Amino acid sequence: MSASAPNNELGAVPGGSAVITGHAWTFGRDVDTDLIIAARYLNMKTAEELAAHLMEDADPEFPQKVRPGDILVADENFGCGSSREHAPMAIKGAGIPLVIAKSFARIFYRNAFNTGLPILVAPEAVDGIDEGDEVEVDLSTGCIRNLTSGKEFEAEPLPSFMQELVSAGGLLPFLKGRVQG
Amino acid sequence: MAMTITEKILARAAGRDTVEPGDLIMARVDFCLGNDITAPVAIDEFEKAGFDTVFDPERIALIPDHFTPNKDIKTAQLVKQMREFSARHGITHFYDVGRVGVEHALLPEMGLVGPGDVVIGADSHTCTYGALGAFATGVGSTDLAGAMATGQVWFRVPESVKFVFDGELSPWVTGKDLILYTIGNIGVDGALYLAMEFTGSAISGLSMDSRFSMANMAIEAGGKNGIIAADATTRAYVEGRFRREPVYVESDQGAGYAWERRWSAADIPLMVAKPHLPSNTQPADELTGTGIDQVIIGSCTNGRIEDLRMAAEVLRGQKVHKDVRCIVIPATQAIWKQAMDEGLFDVFLEAEAVVSAPTCGPCLGGHMGILAEGEVAVATTNRNFVGRMGHPASEVYLAGPYVAAASAVAGHVATPEQIGTRRAV
């Protein structure tokens, strides 16, 4: 999604502090929502229950290995497939504060903003981060630093409407604000 | 200013004369829906945010189709939550077992969605209704919660891309083959965020059922929506069925497209998408070495009456291969009854296929036909991701009903011609 205005201020992100530091888990392209959380677990709907099965079909050990604060780094088209909001819920439930990808599938993109999961589009950063690297991200500027390699990257700026959603605290508070004028 | 059909529908819904790709708009929603996976999350969010009324109880459908008839206690709880929410808010379009069908077959059939509409659904295959000349797109549960409360949704107006299919289809080739061919050509993110417009003389010749299967899989190319402008076929389907006034919209001459593909329909063969991506396509007749354990004929892609007729055409007088389970799932009650009345069930039962109640079931690995480790299925569904129909080490080949039925008989991926089926017409 391209920016509607050149603006690199990401604003405050609900549920996340402005600076995030964590270790990276890397994934390839076209990570689909069935892989993020398999449909057999969709009879559940709390973040904690779902987190116990995050990325299980990609790596059965992943839910045990991932630590709160770790971040996901993926290639193109992250979150393709179904509309299940259980995917961002499972990610948040595992304590993952951020996903960086070369691009996001569109329903996942809107679900992340609507529910307050910070995501960044940053193709160069994805190429410049290896699994296990320690990464520091300033959500207010979009600056991504790979502390392991010392390299720095810029995330694509957010469209101003997305910033409005984010600063309202997600979609429903935003809509409520509009209804109440 | 010249606009595409998608831009015109969105402009109208935003109360504006024009919109341009990239515009972020708040749009009025004509109809919205959720299912037994997504609606419970939406209801939780709706209530958490403190909304106490829905914008219009007649314009919301809550459809428990994925895990119904309830496959376990957790599912029963989810459907109960939908039932109670519907009763509390006077939502009339809640359908329980005995009335329910797979949502994207049910809503058009019941006349709840139609030409010119803006429809959002907390289900990615909501794009199916684009076959009616509507703007329809999948969203998440929070979007559904917002739409149920306010009747509004935000959109970034997508750029449009055009797919022109000229001429006549080859024998046996259907809308499913055209869309698999398209996804194979452009990839699973080939139309990311884009409006996919399907047109050309081959599209004009397609039945509504074939158009639904095409629009259904726009999301499998990353598209925001798939759309086919209404024509005489659409009007014949909509008249006497659609419960609101249809608004017939088409793209202006000179409307802007990001890019265009043009194909001769006659060059497109029966197609299959191999594991584990819908874009991993190959002509069906090249895959005869692929042994299979199960065939699924159903889903929001190909569980309509025409699909069942096609399957029956191939299965008539044949037996499902002894090593294969063949499961037929009519998508709605009405389709089920029509198939029964037409004698299609006799064909299926004599062939030793089983017929299930309407449900999504195995399409998403829910129930009614889950695959074991190492098993392989041919399915008329729309996704073949890792683990989609069961064990993470199982495999799904996507195809249309002709190939699915022929494969059930052959015991491996096959076309009707390869098993010696003669065309009825």
Ligand code: SF4
């Ligand atoms: S039939 Fe399959 S793809 Fe269609 S709505 Fe149901 S689960 Fe989704």
